Amino acid sequence: MTDQPLYLNPRTIPISLLKEDNLVPTCYIIHVHEQVCTNCGMIEHYSRPYAKNDLRSRATNQPIEHLVAITYFRYNLPIYSMALPPSFVHCCVNCAGKISLSHMPPAPKKETPEWNQTLARKYAETPESDKPKSPPKRPMSNVKTLDDLFNKFDF
Numbered sequence: 238m239t240d241q242p243l244y245l246n247p248r249t250i251p252i253s254l255l256k257e258d259n260l261v262p263t264c265y266i267i268h269v270h271e272q273v274c275t276n277c278g279m280i281e282h283y284s285r286p287y288a289k290n291d292l293r294s295r296a297t298n299q300p301i302e303h304l305v306a307i308t309y310f311r312y313n314l315p316i317y318s319m320a321l322p323p324s325f326v327h328c329c330v331n332c333a334g335k336i337s338l339s340h341m342p343p344a345p346k347k348e349t350p351e352w353n354q355t356l357a358r359k360y361a362e363t364p365e366s367d368k369p370k371s372p373p374k375r376p377m378s379n380v381k382t383l384d385d386l387f388n389k390f391d392f
């Protein structure tokens with residue numbers, strides 16, 4: 238595939254949503270994705286670069302690793318590539334215009350009995366009691382400094 242060294246840590250490192258400009262990474266890891274079309278067999282590859290960061294947990298003081306998606310390289314650090322397990326799609330860009338769905342039934346029109354049955358099934362799948370509840374709102378009126386803000390939350 239490439240001459241880049243492979244990242245040999247078999248563990249999956251969690252991906253965080255932190256911003257790339259606010260961290261000092263220890264290395265870069267390129268995730269190499271392979272996507273296989275089950276219709277035509279075409280295999281596509283794409284890459285996603287991450288910066289690997291090592292931090293300490295505030296709660297346990299244990300080292301934790303995480304990846305942050307990056308748009309550019311900022312430091313002179315090693316770059317590793319890591320092949321991920323393939324994913325599968327039913328249709329790809331190669332066969333999208335060539336597939337005929339003429340043997341499939343038409344989609345139900347709005348406000349027909351079929352449409353209403355589909356909606357009823359959708360709402361039956363997620364009863365109100367199973368929906369995630371948001372935590373109670375905390376008043377933010379007495380937040381004046383960053384320390385006040387951190388003290389509002391349990392880390």
Ligand SMILES: [Zn+2]
Binds near residue numbers: 275
């Ligand atoms: Zn295809």
